[in-house]
Amino acid sequence: MNDHVNIYKDVSLINKKSKAAFKIISLSNSNDRNLAILNTAEIIKTNINNILAANEIDINNAKDKNLNNAFIDRLMLNGDRINNIILGLINISKMDDPLGCELARWKQPNGLDISRVSVPLGVIGIIYESRPNVTVDAGSLCIKSGNTVILRGGSDSIYTSRIFTQFLREGLLSANLPSDTVQMVDSTNREAVSAMLQAVGEIDVIIPRGGKSLVEKIQKEARVPVFAHLEGICHVYIDSEADIEKAIKIVVNSKMRRTGICGALETLLIDKKISKNVIPILAHKLRAKGCQLKGDEETILIDKDINLAFDVDWKTEYLDAILSIKIVDGVNGAIKHIEEYSSHHTECIITENKNTADIFLSKVDSAIVMHNASTQFADGGEFGMGAEIGISTGRIHARGPVGAAQLTSFKYIVRGKDQIRD
Amino acid sequence: MNDHVNIYKDVSLINKKSKAAFKIISLSNSNDRNLAILNTAEIIKTNINNILAANEIDINNAKDKNLNNAFIDRLMLNGDRINNIILGLINISKMDDPLGCELARWKQPNGLDISRVSVPLGVIGIIYESRPNVTVDAGSLCIKSGNTVILRGGSDSIYTSRIFTQFLREGLLSANLPSDTVQMVDSTNREAVSAMLQAVGEIDVIIPRGGKSLVEKIQKEARVPVFAHLEGICHVYIDSEADIEKAIKIVVNSKMRRTGICGALETLLIDKKISKNVIPILAHKLRAKGCQLKGDEETILIDKDINLAFDVDWKTEYLDAILSIKIVDGVNGAIKHIEEYSSHHTECIITENKNTADIFLSKVDSAIVMHNASTQFADGGEFGMGAEIGISTGRIHARGPVGAAQLTSFKYIVRGKDQIRD
Numbered sequence: 002m003n004d005h006v007n008i009y010k011d012v013s014l015i016n017k018k019s020k021a022a023f024k025i026i027s028l029s030n031s032n033d034r035n036l037a038i039l040n041t042a043e044i045i046k047t048n049i050n051n052i053l054a055a056n057e058i059d060i061n062n063a064k065d066k067n068l069n070n071a072f073i074d075r076l077m078l079n080g081d082r083i084n085n086i087i088l089g090l091i092n093i094s095k096m097d098d099p100l101g102c103e104l105a106r107w108k109q110p111n112g113l114d115i116s117r118v119s120v121p122l123g124v125i126g127i128i129y130e131s132r133p134n135v136t137v138d139a140g141s142l143c144i145k146s147g148n149t150v151i152l153r154g155g156s157d158s159i160y161t162s163r164i165f166t167q168f169l170r171e172g173l174l175s176a177n178l179p180s181d182t183v184q185m186v187d188s189t190n191r192e193a194v195s196a197m198l199q200a201v202g203e204i205d206v207i208i209p210r211g212g213k214s215l216v217e218k219i220q221k222e223a224r225v226p227v228f229a230h231l232e233g234i235c236h237v238y239i240d241s242e243a244d245i246e247k248a249i250k251i252v253v254n255s256k257m258r259r260t261g262i263c264g265a266l267e268t269l270l271i272d273k274k275i276s277k278n279v280i281p282i283l284a285h286k287l288r289a290k291g292c293q294l295k296g297d298e299e300t301i302l303i304d305k306d307i308n309l310a311f312d313v314d315w316k317t318e319y320l321d322a323i324l325s326i327k328i329v330d331g332v333n334g335a336i337k338h339i340e341e342y343s344s345h346h347t348e349c350i351i352t353e354n355k356n357t358a359d360i361f362l363s364k365v366d367s368a369i370v371m372h373n374a375s376t377q378f379a380d381g382g383e384f385g386m387g388a389e390i391g392i393s394t395g396r397i398h399a400r401g402p403v404g405a406a407q408l409t410s411f412k413y414i415v416r417g418k419d420q421i422r423d
Numbered sequence: 424m425n426d427h428v429n430i431y432k433d434v435s436l437i438n439k440k441s442k443a444a445f446k447i448i449s450l451s452n453s454n455d456r457n458l459a460i461l462n463t464a465e466i467i468k469t470n471i472n473n474i475l476a477a478n479e480i481d482i483n484n485a486k487d488k489n490l491n492n493a494f495i496d497r498l499m500l501n502g503d504r505i506n507n508i509i510l511g512l513i514n515i516s517k518m519d520d521p522l523g524c525e526l527a528r529w530k531q532p533n534g535l536d537i538s539r540v541s542v543p544l545g546v547i548g549i550i551y552e553s554r555p556n557v558t559v560d561a562g563s564l565c566i567k568s569g570n571t572v573i574l575r576g577g578s579d580s581i582y583t584s585r586i587f588t589q590f591l592r593e594g595l596l597s598a599n600l601p602s603d604t605v606q607m608v609d610s611t612n613r614e615a616v617s618a619m620l621q622a623v624g625e626i627d628v629i630i631p632r633g634g635k636s637l638v639e640k641i642q643k644e645a646r647v648p649v650f651a652h653l654e655g656i657c658h659v660y661i662d663s664e665a666d667i668e669k670a671i672k673i674v675v676n677s678k679m680r681r682t683g684i685c686g687a688l689e690t691l692l693i694d695k696k697i698s699k700n701v702i703p704i705l706a707h708k709l710r711a712k713g714c715q716l717k718g719d720e721e722t723i724l725i726d727k728d729i730n731l732a733f734d735v736d737w738k739t740e741y742l743d744a745i746l747s748i749k750i751v752d753g754v755n756g757a758i759k760h761i762e763e764y765s766s767h768h769t770e771c772i773i774t775e776n777k778n779t780a781d782i783f784l785s786k787v788d789s790a791i792v793m794h795n796a797s798t799q800f801a802d803g804g805e806f807g808m809g810a811e812i813g814i815s816t817g818r819i820h821a822r823g824p825v826g827a828a829q830l831t832s833f834k835y836i837v838r839g840k841d842q843i844r845d
Binding site for chain 1: 446449450529531535537542544545623627628646648666669672673676677680762784785786788789790791792793794795796797799800805806807818819820822823824832833834835836837838839840841842843844
């Protein structure tokens with residue numbers, strides 16, 4: 002009980018420091034914020050060995066806990082990965098200032114000059130699993146957009162998160178900005194997460210980064226708004242008027258480039274008019290890459306080595322080298338399947354017919370809809386946002402990749418000439 | 424217990440019908456939606472007597488319950504008020520389509536053509552007190568923006584709400600759009616509100632319209648996102664470089680035009696350099712209009728007939744002919760007071776010095792910041808949004824007046840030329 006009270010008090014204190022820092026960082030100028038980001042890059046560069054040493058503690062602890070190799074690989078830093086983090090910081094520092102943008106401006110008949118101008122969002126809470134780069138990505142995107150951030154990383158990366166947080170804070174100080182712009186909840190107590198999720202009025206938005214069970218728990222418990230996606234059950238539809246060669250290239254990339262990311266293809270829909278031509282070639286290519294195939298009854302009639310897919314398959318985000326295939330009746334059949342099973346993350350149509358593409362692009366209600374491109378592009382970096390803090394499938398405020406611009410709110414500025422209202 | 428189960432089931436059924444209607448209205452074209460709105464106006468026009476009769480039942484019930492005159496006045500319809508409702512509908516029908524707008528478009532170095540396009544938000548729940556116009560305003564704004572709406576009005580206006588809901592549904596049907604785009608929770612059971620507030624995944628956003636206690640309850644209970652403002656503790660600051668005559672005109676209008684609206688002035692801040700000149704003239708003008716004055720210790724030294732204000736006064740939204748006055752040290756003193764006491768709704772500076780105005784406009788963190796204009800303009804209609812469904816002081820998604828454009832989300836459309844990701 003005392004622990005319970007203490008962790009809530011600790012988190013609340015962090016939140017209050019964050020709100021105090023927000024009053025300063027939200028009004029700071031972009032040169033200072035960019036300098037803080039560049040200085041952090043510099044500090045990281047001169048401390049690579051210290052970072053590797055901190056990371057090694059996390060790695061050794063993970064090995065002692067017999068965590069699996071994939072987990073340890075995600076957790077591990079090396080020179081290349083740190084260089085990518087540094088490059089990310091430099092990129093973010095070069096991006097346009099997302100604050101003070103005139104989003105709209107108009108004049109009313111009575112002469113009132115009204116504009117809508119972007120302002121920082123507030124105090125952002127990030128709850129993430131043990132991925133070392135998230136600390137720096139999230140921290141720098143929040144600095145860029147004049148927000149403050151409270152980081153709560155997974156306990157298995159706590160040494161790595163701690164050293165990166167420290168460098169972000171040093172970067173801020175070196176630019177005369179408040180170090181509390183970036184804070185870390187330095188506790189492995191799980192109640193710290195609950196305290197953050199209930200901090201209405203102290204934290205403005207929570208962004209979870211991690212697997213489905215983390216996000217599910219957060220969406221269920223949170224009283225604070227959440228930007229998140231639960232899963233990416235992404236679809237590609239190959240239309241009868243697709244260029245088959247290009248289609249196969251896009252499907253193989255969408256599925257196999259990296260199977261573990263949320264933008265990876267999970268269910269392939271094929272127009273019945275071309276299924277007999279496409280499936281044999283595609284199955285061959287995908288099997289050669291190590292992909293396991295499942296299909297509906299019509300699909301397995303075409304290729305007997307494809308296993309039968311069950312209803313659960315259409316609802317599953319494999320995040321693995323497995324693809325479910327369904328034969329549908331044209332673009333409307335594809336849209337119908339997507340409406341029923343999609344997680345509204347990313348869906349793609351492959352066709353040479355622009356009208357069919359337009360039907361798909363307008364009717365499919367997902368955060369990202371694509372025409373003739375790999376679903377693996379569903380990513381803030383690939384969208385030109387510099388980096389992303391997450392991807393949202395919600396409809397409120399942010400949808401799709403969440404970059405610096407999505408971490409802003411706005412206010413109305415009304416310039417008058419002494420008008421009064423009748 | 425059975426009643427409890429039933430009302431949750433009833434509301435859930437309404438929510439599901441709303442989601443089904445959303446699939447159609449969200450893809451409808453704007454001519455049809457505008458036609459539905461215009462037809463509703465026409466139906467209202469030919470049914471004025473029926474509306475007045477329904478409203479009379481509500482009025483009589485309210486009188487039987489000994490509700491006060493102000494309440495009954497807000498509840499009452501007459502020919503003029505119905506005409507205003509009709510004009511509102513015509514205005515909304517003429518506004519630009521908020522859907523399908525290209526909010527941004529850019530090309531990535533690899534040739535991907537990315538655009539962000541506005542789409543409807545989803546299922547909107549409106550919980551409101553007994554104001555008859557809200558049914559039509561909210562219903563028509565949701566139709567305009569391709570959303571569906573679930574209306575839960577106060578029990579004291581149920582006959583009036585019911586007949587307006589019926590006419591909105593008839594208007595939709597006459598334009599071949601689903602009548603379930605507009606539904607009403609036709610129950611005075613308070614648990615219906617709780618059921619709506621907990622409908623995560625069924626209702627996308629809740630917008631309350633009503634007094635502080637209603638909004639407070641909703642913000643506390645809601646699991647669904649809420650667009651709202653709790654109160655409007657609006658400030659006007661008269662700078663030492665203000666034109667005194669204009670300042671007095673703006674202050675009197677901001678306070679006294681209508682004292683009961685959220686954009687009404689509650690606390691006046693005056694630069695100490697001019698307080699001795701301004702307060703006597705202002706006090707005279709305001710008293711002549713029936714306004715009661717309170718002031719800090721310095722203020723009452725200037726005018727002994729002003730009552731002393733206590734700390735609670737700076738935190739009070741009077742919504743009445745009462746004004747609290749504080750003398751501050753320049754624009755920074757004003758900003759400091761606003762930071763501490765404002766509800767972040769609307770604040771205004773009166774000054775002829777553009778630099779001072781710019782400091783105020785950029786530093787004050789409220790949904791609406793004004794220069795030389797009455798705070799009574801803080802209103803969607805006055806902002807040119809046609810009508811408003813509410814005003815939000817939150818930072819997520821909608822801030823300030825919420826019109827049709829604020830009831831949209833967006834999606835990304837990515838047009839490729841067979842790009843795959845490295």
